[in-house]
Amino acid sequence: MEKGRAFLVGAGPGDVQLITVKGLEAIKKAQVILYDRLANPKLLDYAPSDCELIYCGKLPDRHVLRQEMINNLLVSKVLEGKIVVRLKGGDPGVFGRVGEEAAALAENGLSFEIVPGITSGIAAPLYAGIPVTHREFGESFAVVTAHDKSENGQPKLDWKGLATGIDTIAFYMGISNLPYISENLIKHGKPADTPVILIQWGTFSRQQTLEGTLSNIAAKAKEVNFTNPAITLVGDIISLRKKLNWFEKKPLFGKQILLARTGTDESELARELMNQGADVIEFPKWKKVTVPVDQAVVNRISVYEQILFTSPESVREFFEIIFTEGIDIRKVKADFYGCSTKSVKALNEKGFFAELDGKMPLAGQLLIVGDSDFSQDYPHAEMFITSRKVIDEQFTPIFKRVLEEASVNTIVLPSSRAVKTIVEEGILKEIIPQQILKTSKVVCMGVRTAEAAIEYGVSPNEVLEVPNKTAVIDCLARKESELAFV
Template identity: 60%
Template sequence: MRKGKVFLVGAGPGDIGLITVKGLEAIKQAEVLLYDRLANPKLLEYAPSECEFIYCGKLPDRHILRQENINELLVAKALEGKKVVRLKGGDPGVFGRVGEEAESLAQFQIPFEIVPGITSGIAAPLYAGIPVTHREYGESFAIVTAHAKSKDGEPLLEWESLARGVDTIAFYMGVGNLPLICENLIAHGKSSSTPAILIQWGTFGRQKTLQGTLADISEKALAAKFKNPSIILVGDVISLREKINWFEKKPLYGRQILLARTSNGLSELAKELMDYGADVIEFPKWKKTSVHIDLEKVTAYDKILFAQPESVAEFFEALIDNQIDIRNIRANFYGPSFKTIKALNDRGFTATLAEEMYGSGSLLIVGDNSVLKNTENYGVFDVIVTSIKEIDRQFMPIFKRMFGEAQVDTIIFPCSASVEPVLEALRECGIAIEEDVRDSHVVCMGKQTMAAVRGAGLMNPNMPAKATKAALIEYLAEQNGVELQ
């Protein structure tokens, strides 16, 4: 039997842009993917549609899968001849137990590669405006686990060496042992006035920081109910934060956005929102199945409305398959959103928003199997279904965990067709939008979307001045009290 291969991959600290090129390439070819709680679930969307996902998350008080079970799974899936990716938050070699997993694979002579990642002890401080070394403040740096295999879970460390011999120290997952850490560092030589900072969910838009000194940081953390996952950084280099804190100054920093999703591709809007500092959950995840498209009468229509951006590509591919010259089509083109308009523009065609489609003439609507929803305003029309779209339910448990760890404060509906399916999918996840996210800021892109949101019973929806990405980002920045440069 042919053995498979295992890639032990560091997912980076959270920001999906921080995964390595080699790590991303491994995900793209995975047949089985085992992932941790701290690996950003958005990375799973780069895996092939038929990839099997296995959650190996670990919480402070319980494990979904124990380490020995994970080792056994890696071996078993590889012995089935599969390409297996083990996706681990941060760097797999820094408190990631990659050595134990590699040993198990080596025991069965299973080929494997270890793909390093960016570790949170360096990345989280940098996103908080703190380099872990600096010629004036710190020329030595230590990475330390803040809990151990000791009976009481307290770290067994050489405290004097750390306190006297290291300028900057990053403690991993140590909020529960924070008083012990501070007491021991002070007792073994660190000044009680040494700066200390806690960084929770470092590099995510929901990153939070709490700053103090060894003398008071424990009391502050208790009062703020600060929790893991957090990095504890200790050292004089923290004083640079006031000068070079860059990430938390982004216009949408702190925003936790649910972006209603209508397509199965990665969203340019989501990327731009994240570039401006927001956390974005694109929901739900869709999958599509192609169908045969008959375009025999397509040249007879006066107007063609493309229901989704993907339907544009599917339509033009069908033209080639049916050997129809685009120059024979006399219709004007329309789209319900600027994303669809852009898909047409990219192919060299001008197009108009559907809400501006007036006058008489025969109409053809082109789109996936959801095309008949939200079309009551278009009068008489014909339909061509380009594909069958359905929710990818393998991702639903993943979204449930994402919602459990995020605190969504903004919901964006990019088009009217996104409203009903997203509300249904939220209910499937056990989330009643009227209750669980009732305090969220609801934003609609366009008048038709606003009408659909109100029709669904959502209260007080808002709308930017224009239904464009630029107007939306400017609107959200204003809500954050920030003026775009």
């Protein structure tokens, strides 16, 4: 049996782009991933389609898997000869219990690597506009756990040293112990008017902050029911936030978007929405299943007058098959069309002029490449199925957990196929709460998408004449600025 290996990987604080290159490489080759609640589940999209995903998340009131069980599971999977990634929020060495997991592997003579990550005690303040050190405000910085293993969970710390010897202090998961923390810092010499900021879900678009002082922050947090996960930052350096607050000024900050997904490739739209400050939940997660090449279609490829591609993936697969079969592309006489702007762009990148299917003539011999579902719209067409897409059911419980913790306020529907998918696979199967349709702004990319939405009982709030990512971003950013003046 091939020797297994474990990678104990820091997933970073939440923003999916803050994963390290080495951490992402480990995810891409993993056969098993044991992941925590605070590791952004979008990172699992990069795992191989046959990777086993195991949730080890912990909530304040319950444990899905206790630490001893996680250690044992980690060891057993490596003993099976698997490449195992233990994906932990933030940095695994900062209150991540990586020492216990690494010890379990070492005691069993198993090979492992520890991959550092960006810890939330540094990243969350930076995303709130606060560096944790500064020559004028703070030359010393401490990370401190706000809980310990005692019965009451109140850590026994060197309060005198923290209060008088450290300029800036980051307490991890300290909301429930705020009165205890504030009282002890004041008691041991920290001025009562020392600034404090609470940062919840740091680096996500749903990031929330609450500012106060040691004397009043506990009361303020109680009044608004502020909860973990959060960093409590204490120190005069917090005053820099007024000048340096950059993340919360992004055009789409605060937007929590549910984006209907119809392909297996990474979504350029999702990436750009995140770059503009939004949180994006893509539904569903698809995986490809290969199918045998239809030789009858390949042999007749020169007779078709129009070829309609259902997805960017189908474009790539079509040309791969044509090349593998030894067919000169010049034998293909058909005009090319795409079911989406992404499909048209994929054809353009291959050097072909193409248009959307709305401009395709109904007469002539038509070949549809890709998804067999489209044959219902074109009964006279022949099908060339290059691969089959199936929903990856491993992600169903992940979506449910993400939707429970998020507060979706925007739904983006890129195509009529996306409407069908989100309703039939999400709403009707009770993976997506129906209430989201009533409480969210629904943006349809194009008239045909809007028509499909209405047929399914979904009322669009916005219909984009130009169905591209620039129009989506402009629409969402514009509406947010208008609301600011209401």
